Amino acid sequence: MSTETNTNTIEEFANREYKYGFVTDIEADAAPRGLSEEIIRFISTKKAEPAWLLEWRLKAYGHWKTMAEPMWPNITHEPIDYQNMIYYSAPKRAPKTQSLSDVDPELLKTYTKLGISLGEQERLSGVAVDAVFDSVSVATTFKEKLSELGIVFCSFSEAVREHPDLVRKYLGSVVPPGDNFFAALNAAVFSDGSFCFIPKGVRCPMELSTYFRINAAETGQFERTLIVAEEGASVSYLEGCTAPMRDTNQLHAAVVELVALENARIKYSTVQNWYPGDKEGKGGIYNFVTKRGKCAGANSRISWTQVETGSAITWKYPSVLLIGDNSVGEFYSVAVTNNRQQADTGTKMIHIGRNTKSTIVSKGISAGHGQNSYRGLVEVKRNAVNARNFSQCDSLLLGDTCGAHTFPYIEVKNTSAIVEHEASTSKIGEDQIFYCRQRGLSTEDAVNMIVNGFCKEVFRELPMEFAVEAQKLLGVSLEGSVG
Amino acid sequence: MSLLEVKDLHAGVNGNEILTGISLSVEAGEVHAIMGPNGSGKSTLAGVLAGRESYVVTRGEVRYQGKDLLAMAPEERAREGLFLAFQYPVEIPGVSNMYFLKAALNAIRKHRGEDELDAIEFIALVKKRMAFVDIDESLLQRPVNEGFSGGEKKRNEIFQMAVLEPRLAILDETDSGLDIDALRIVAEGVNKLHAKDKAVVVVTHYQRLLNYIVPDVVHVLMDGRIVKSGGRELALKLEEKGYDWLRDEAGVAQAQEPARS
Numbered sequence: 088m089s090t091e092t093n094t095n096t097i098e099e100f101a102n103r104e105y106k107y108g109f110v111t112d113i114e115a116d117a118a119p120r121g122l123s124e125e126i127i128r129f130i131s132t133k134k135a136e137p138a139w140l141l142e143w144r145l146k147a148y149g150h151w152k153t154m155a156e157p158m159w160p161n162i163t164h165e166p167i168d169y170q171n172m173i174y175y176s177a178p179k180r181a182p183k184t185q186s187l188s189d190v191d192p193e194l195l196k197t198y199t200k201l202g203i204s205l206g207e208q209e210r211l212s213g214v215a216v217d218a219v220f221d222s223v224s225v226a227t228t229f230k231e232k233l234s235e236l237g238i239v240f241c242s243f244s245e246a247v248r249e250h251p252d253l254v255r256k257y258l259g260s261v262v263p264p265g266d267n268f269f270a271a272l273n274a275a276v277f278s279d280g281s282f283c284f285i286p287k288g289v290r291c292p293m294e295l296s297t298y299f300r301i302n303a304a305e306t307g308q309f310e311r312t313l314i315v316a317e318e319g320a321s322v323s324y325l326e327g328c329t330a331p332m333r334d335t336n337q338l339h340a341a342v343v344e345l346v347a348l349e350n351a352r353i354k355y356s357t358v359q360n361w362y363p364g365d366k367e368g369k370g371g372i373y374n375f376v377t378k379r380g381k382c383a384g385a386n387s388r389i390s391w392t393q394v395e396t397g398s399a400i401t402w403k404y405p406s407v408l409l410i411g412d413n414s415v416g417e418f419y420s421v422a423v424t425n426n427r428q429q430a431d432t433g434t435k436m437i438h439i440g441r442n443t444k445s446t447i448v449s450k451g452i453s454a455g456h457g458q459n460s461y462r463g464l465v466e467v468k469r470n471a472v473n474a475r476n477f478s479q480c481d482s483l484l485l486g487d488t489c490g491a492h493t494f495p496y497i498e499v500k501n502t503s504a505i506v507e508h509e510a511s512t513s514k515i516g517e518d519q520i521f522y523c524r525q526r527g528l529s530t531e532d533a534v535n536m537i538v539n540g541f542c543k544e545v546f547r548e549l550p551m552e553f554a555v556e557a558q559k560l561l562g563v564s565l566e567g568s569v570g
Numbered sequence: 571m572s573l574l575e576v577k578d579l580h581a582g583v584n585g586n587e588i589l590t591g592i593s594l595s596v597e598a599g600e601v602h603a604i605m606g607p608n609g610s611g612k613s614t615l616a617g618v619l620a621g622r623e624s625y626v627v628t629r630g631e632v633r634y635q636g637k638d639l640l641a642m643a644p645e646e647r648a649r650e651g652l653f654l655a656f657q658y659p660v661e662i663p664g665v666s667n668m669y670f671l672k673a674a675l676n677a678i679r680k681h682r683g684e685d686e687l688d689a690i691e692f693i694a695l696v697k698k699r700m701a702f703v704d705i706d707e708s709l710l711q712r713p714v715n716e717g718f719s720g721g722e723k724k725r726n727e728i729f730q731m732a733v734l735e736p737r738l739a740i741l742d743e744t745d746s747g748l749d750i751d752a753l754r755i756v757a758e759g760v761n762k763l764h765a766k767d768k769a770v771v772v773v774t775h776y777q778r779l780l781n782y783i784v785p786d787v788v789h790v791l792m793d794g795r796i797v798k799s800g801g802r803e804l805a806l807k808l809e810e811k812g813y814d815w816l817r818d819e820a821g822v823a824q825a826q827e828p829a830r831s
Contacts (some may be wrong), residue, residue, distance in 0.1 A: 207787065236640070524644040525653075525656075527677035530645075536670070
């Protein structure tokens with residue numbers, strides 16, 4: 088196929104519109120622009136927080152002021168003006184009880200439009216949802232049913248009110264407030280998020296899920312998620328995100344902390360579809376996220392699966408601290424960059440305990456002028472006897488104006504470790520497409536088939552419904568992208 | 571009306587003319603062999619007929635079932651029953667052979683206005699067709715051509731042909747890389763699939779495949795055009811004497827650098 092055809096079809100792909108880009112017209116209660124101790128006190132007061140949490144925030148803020156934005160990621164963007172941003176925005180009629188009947192109908196409509204109905208009928212689907220709209224959680228479903236098992240699944244604010252001891256015990260225990268620039272910023276101003284606690288021996292009977300939606304303009308979103316699985320507990324957690332189309336960039340700096348005690352399992356899946364900006368790279372979400380899990384107990388297991396198709400810039404490295412003996416960490420990732428999107432993403436697997444194992448499977452897909460970097464660290468500490476790691480990083484290029492980069496870091500301090508790294512870069516070949524077409528498939532079906540085949544190892548880690556969703560999303564993000 | 575009618579076809583790549591005026595017609599029920607030395611344009615002809623877009627047709631016309639073949643996209647040609655068995659079958663990692671073939675068959679059935687087959691119907695069909703090429707069932711679950719041996723890839727092409735049941739099959743050097751047993755199995759498969767309403771065009775460098783797939787007509791291609799056509803005996807003569815005598819006869823320049831095979 089000629090280069091010209093190639094480019095044309097790529098453009099078709101790129102021209103696909105972002106279908107979640109609408110704005111909900113709803114009255115918001117917002118903080119004034121800028122960041123200061125005063126703003127942090129404002130947020131804390133709004134949320135009627137205990138003094139210890141305000142202290143915690145202020146300390147983080149103090150720390151943040153001494154830090155600088157990291158310059159090492161393989162991304163470029165205009166400087167972010169942290170004083171020209173709004174740090175708190177909430178729908179005015181925010182419900183107090185988080186029961187669906189109290190939720191503003193406009194909000195419910197928004198979620199229905201997004202394909203996430205919070206209403207009764209969806210109760211049949213067996214997924215409990217916490218919906219976060221701008222800075223606050225607006226609804227959590229299935230709460231009563233879960234609480235019968237002792238499972239706590241609620242907004243972060245509610246957790247602070249109802250379960251302060253748990254929050255205080257685990258907050259910042261995996262990602263300390265001063266961990267990095269964006270984590271410190273989050274710790275200072277985080278507004279809401281999800282909290283999930285699975286008590287000893289309980290296997291959570293349904294998928295838990297948080298759906299994040301940014302609505303207000305010029306507002307940053309800073310949510311915090313904390314998931315604790317006690318001894319022998321297990322949970323599968325899903326996270327989805329969208330935002331309206333706006334031609335200014337919006338900052339999303341979230342923190343996710345996972346704690347798995349002995350024999351516990353946490354599976355965390357993300358389908359991230361924040362607004363990626365337009366074809367010229369105008370607008371879109373800056374997604375600077377710190378996600379980390381701690382396999383604190385022996386035989387614990389934490390697994391991250393992510394499908395990243397949105398955001399103008401993605402900067403995130405879901406990581407696992409393998410502290411407990413025989414603990415297992417996994418990272419499965421598909422990251423797509425199309426048009427002017429940039430992604431610098433990967434993982435850190437820190438082997439500390441004995442016989443710890445980690446698996447990394449990263450699939451980067453670049454199209455248009457997208458730049459996709461894998462950055463990963465595998466670290467084996469001195470006492471991590473018999474650590475095992477397998478890493479596989481594959482890049483797929485669609486067209487010839489995009490880029491794929493790999494930055495693997497391996498630090499091994501114990502000689503019994505076995506660390507394997509495989510990497511490949513391939514271009515969707517015109518040969519592959521022609522082969523499919525010669526068998527009767529359209530170019531579009533051929534590309535979808537090839538890309539889905541490329542991502543198969545990651546998709547099969549996703550819960551069933553999510554896998555279907557992810558495949559569709561990939562189709563939409565890349566449709567027409569290659570000829 | 572011929573099934574395939576090629577008239578004065580000129581085609582090339584990057585401004586280099588490779589096919590310099592090919593005319594031939596293939597009737598339903600016939601088997602044609604296209605032979606010729608390396609670089610004579612055999613694979614280019616196969617590629618042009620299948621619609622490979624890197625080739626540019628500069629003159630001539632091709633009618634298939636009475637329609638303008640060159641105006642059709644590659645997938646339309648496929649759906650209309652034109653099948654190319656690739657010289658180098660392509661690997662598609664992560665996509666199972668079965669899934670791929672089911673999608674292909676259903677695209678073709680849909681085009682014909684037939685119901686798409688569901689998984690159970692499809693498997694029943696596959697079981698029947700597997701016998702044609704004695705293909706190992708495990709290959710069907712593996713990703714398309716990935717990690718297949720050369721022989722397995724070729725056999726898989728004929729297996730696909732058995733499932734898709736094309737009206738016009740073009741076999742591009744299907745014999746290359748096959749040992750004698752595999753060659754026989756592949757040839758027998760092609761023979762079993764052959765029918766009165768179907769035609770086969772076998773592109774080959776060597777005569778040996780033609781011991782198994784007996785052609786009605788043999789064409790010799792040199793420097794982008796057909797320099798001689800004849801019956802099966804022509805292939806035997808080529809095996810015995812090589813191509814040089816034809817070169818002299820046709821007045822084709824020798825030792826010309828092959829443009830592209």
